[in-house]
Amino acid sequence: MTVDRGTRPTRRAVPSTRTPGEQLATAVPGEVGDTARPVPAATVARLAVYLRVLTTLLGEGRGVVSSEELAAAAGVNSAKLRKDLSHIGSSGVRGVGYDVSRLTAEVEATLGLTRPHAVALVGVGNLGHALAGYGGFAQRGFPVAALFDVDPALVGTEIDGVEVEHAAEIPRVCAERGVTIGVVATPAAAAQEVCDHLVAAGVRSILNFAPTVLAVPAGVEVRKVDLAVEMQVLSFHVARRHGSVPAAGHAPATPGTTATTPREAVTR
Amino acid sequence: MTVDRGTRPTRRAVPSTRTPGEQLATAVPGEVGDTARPVPAATVARLAVYLRVLTTLLGEGRGVVSSEELAAAAGVNSAKLRKDLSHIGSSGVRGVGYDVSRLTAEVEATLGLTRPHAVALVGVGNLGHALAGYGGFAQRGFPVAALFDVDPALVGTEIDGVEVEHAAEIPRVCAERGVTIGVVATPAAAAQEVCDHLVAAGVRSILNFAPTVLAVPAGVEVRKVDLAVEMQVLSFHVARRHGSVPAAGHAPATPGTTATTPREAVTR
DNA sequence: ACTTGTGAATTCGTTCACAGCA
DNA sequence: TGCTGTGAACGAATTCACAAGT
Numbered sequence: 001m002t003v004d005r006g007t008r009p010t011r012r013a014v015p016s017t018r019t020p021g022e023q024l025a026t027a028v029p030g031e032v033g034d035t036a037r038p039v040p041a042a043t044v045a046r047l048a049v050y051l052r053v054l055t056t057l058l059g060e061g062r063g064v065v066s067s068e069e070l071a072a073a074a075g076v077n078s079a080k081l082r083k084d085l086s087h088i089g090s091s092g093v094r095g096v097g098y099d100v101s102r103l104t105a106e107v108e109a110t111l112g113l114t115r116p117h118a119v120a121l122v123g124v125g126n127l128g129h130a131l132a133g134y135g136g137f138a139q140r141g142f143p144v145a146a147l148f149d150v151d152p153a154l155v156g157t158e159i160d161g162v163e164v165e166h167a168a169e170i171p172r173v174c175a176e177r178g179v180t181i182g183v184v185a186t187p188a189a190a191a192q193e194v195c196d197h198l199v200a201a202g203v204r205s206i207l208n209f210a211p212t213v214l215a216v217p218a219g220v221e222v223r224k225v226d227l228a229v230e231m232q233v234l235s236f237h238v239a240r241r242h243g244s245v246p247a248a249g250h251a252p253a254t255p256g257t258t259a260t261t262p263r264e265a266v267t268r
Numbered sequence: 269m270t271v272d273r274g275t276r277p278t279r280r281a282v283p284s285t286r287t288p289g290e291q292l293a294t295a296v297p298g299e300v301g302d303t304a305r306p307v308p309a310a311t312v313a314r315l316a317v318y319l320r321v322l323t324t325l326l327g328e329g330r331g332v333v334s335s336e337e338l339a340a341a342a343g344v345n346s347a348k349l350r351k352d353l354s355h356i357g358s359s360g361v362r363g364v365g366y367d368v369s370r371l372t373a374e375v376e377a378t379l380g381l382t383r384p385h386a387v388a389l390v391g392v393g394n395l396g397h398a399l400a401g402y403g404g405f406a407q408r409g410f411p412v413a414a415l416f417d418v419d420p421a422l423v424g425t426e427i428d429g430v431e432v433e434h435a436a437e438i439p440r441v442c443a444e445r446g447v448t449i450g451v452v453a454t455p456a457a458a459a460q461e462v463c464d465h466l467v468a469a470g471v472r473s474i475l476n477f478a479p480t481v482l483a484v485p486a487g488v489e490v491r492k493v494d495l496a497v498e499m500q501v502l503s504f505h506v507a508r509r510h511g512s513v514p515a516a517g518h519a520p521a522t523p524g525t526t527a528t529t530p531r532e533a534v535t536r
Numbered sequence: 537a538c539t540t541g542t543g544a545a546t547t548c549g550t551t552c553a554c555a556g557c558a
Numbered sequence: 559t560g561c562t563g564t565g566a567a568c569g570a571a572t573t574c575a576c577a578a579g580t
Contacts, residue, residue, distance in 0.1 A: 039504075042571060048500040052479060066539065075481035078539095079573055086541060094540045094579045111500045112507025119499075130398030134495070136479075142499050180506045181499065204509065205502035211320060211404075213343035221505040223498050227402070230491050231387075231410050231449065232316040232379045234473035236307075237489040238448050239380020241472065310549065334561065346561095347551055354563060362562045363558045 039110065043084040047107050049074045054104040066097040118145035120179040122194045123186030124154050124164050127209060131185060132159045145177040167194060174201035181205045188212040311352045315375050317342045322372040334365040386413035388447040390462045391454030392422050392432050395477060399453060400427045413445040435462060442469035449473045456480040
């Protein structure tokens with residue numbers, strides 16, 4: 001059934017079908033006290049993207065940037081970008097654009113990046129080891145303050161100057177070093193237990209690489225990065241392509257299809 | 269059933285001038301074909317999660333499972349799960365539940381997992397190396413068919429039985445081995461070029477780990493995994509906690525809050 | 537003239553609640 | 559008595575389009 005309930009909306013533009021989406025994440029709070037919740041959740045994820053672009057621009061000495069340009073570089077549409085920025089109480093200058101350094105500072109402040117966040121990484125296996133060695137963390141304000149594992153062969157070794165300690169030490173070490181973010185890179189079977197320890201140690205934000213849904217008490221934020229899921233979503237699209245469309249010739253520019261089609265990438 | 273989608277606008281104009289874009293997209297516009305293909309995008313990502321749970325259940329010999337149980341294990345609410353399954357034309361049995369093995373097969377079919385998808389991984393640095401060694405890929409039907417890098421020190425080496433070849437070989441090798449999915453794990457500066465090569469080689473699905481927005485032609489699907497973004501989103505939540513709300517210990521079960529899943533996790 | 541900021545329209549996604557069937 | 563499947567209410571996110579500054 002379609003439709004037509006009461007009011008008749010006005011329809012004017014062509015029904016453009018574009019599919020946006022993102023797996024979005026968690027909803028931000030709400031919760032009790034009700035401190036008005038600005039910053040719409042989906043916006044938060046994009047702010048991080050804008051920040052990267054801004055940093056690049058800053059490095060290039062750009063003084064101001066328009067929403068159009070910034071949006072293109074971030075791969076989003078400009079109206080969305082402006083709305084996003086409006087949520088953080090931004091202030092660009094009409095007719096001109098945004099001051100790059102000021103906007104950078106505002107975004108950083110919103111994301112809570114004005115001070116570093118100590119990170120504890122649990123599970124120094126294949127992936128965990130790579131993450132520990134990945135400079136990106138420390139570089140962007142997330143110093144790896146502790147590493148844990150249960151494997152006796154790993155405990156005691158050092159990665160990038162940080163010693164691997166036994167997972168049993170999580171509570172003590174995390175408390176001592178003021179860890180605020182935990183990264184779980186253990187096998188699925190161990191993830192929940194590790195998560196429980198982190199939570200007990202006061203960690204309220206967790207990035208989970210283990211292929212499991214973690215159960216956590218309210219107030220703890222979990223973000224999940226699941227490679228298998230990503231691959232399977234791509235698989236879906238590969239399969240989708242064979243689904244229909246008798247491949248009549250091949251249209252190069254099939255509108256409405258999948259793709260990310262910005263005009264130009266940021267870097268390079 | 270019978271959703272009659274009344275007015276079918278049929279065909280839209282090409283969004284010529286500006287193409288906004290984003291990642292993830294699905295819901296295929298149906299094009300002109302007949303069978304409108306639903307599967308709402310957001311649903312696709314969750315199907316992969318359900319699949320993992322189903323696989324576990326299958327391994328435990330469970331014959332049937334209710335939407336309530338499956339949903340709990342997957343960390344979603346049961347109504348959502350049922351709606352998701354309805355999109356893939358599922359059929360559970362009222363009063364009973366879903367047949368585990370049948371549902372597993374249906375989900376796999378929908379995700380296009382009935383046959384393996386050859387993967388090419390470009391960038392065998394820190395992260396790339398870990399990904400290459402990560403058994404999860406091959407295990408779940410995504411055999412790593414090729415590895416590439418530009419570093420002479422890496423080219424020629426072997427990881428898990430697969431030789432690292434020079435990135436210049438991407439076109440030839442990908443075509444030869446029927447690669448359908450590309451994984452970009454290079455530094456940001458090289459990502460776009462690598463992406464272009466993959467696309468030229470016919471790869472239409474790309475998983476991007478590089479911190480850059482990739483520009484691709486329509487028809488190519490890009491999914492992005494950005495660690496910095498994940499960390500920064502968590503940072504936002506850490507900061508949020510200090511913003512206000514004296515964090516007095518409060519009600520445990522506040523629905524709609526931050527957390528992922530109260531209740532119980534799948535494993536363990 | 538140009539670009540931001542934003543109300544309003546629209547689309548997309550989630551949740552409710554119940555009819556329908558084993 | 560369950561539990562599924564789904565219309566319909568609801569809510570979140572996106573896009574439009576234009577008024578408001580500069």
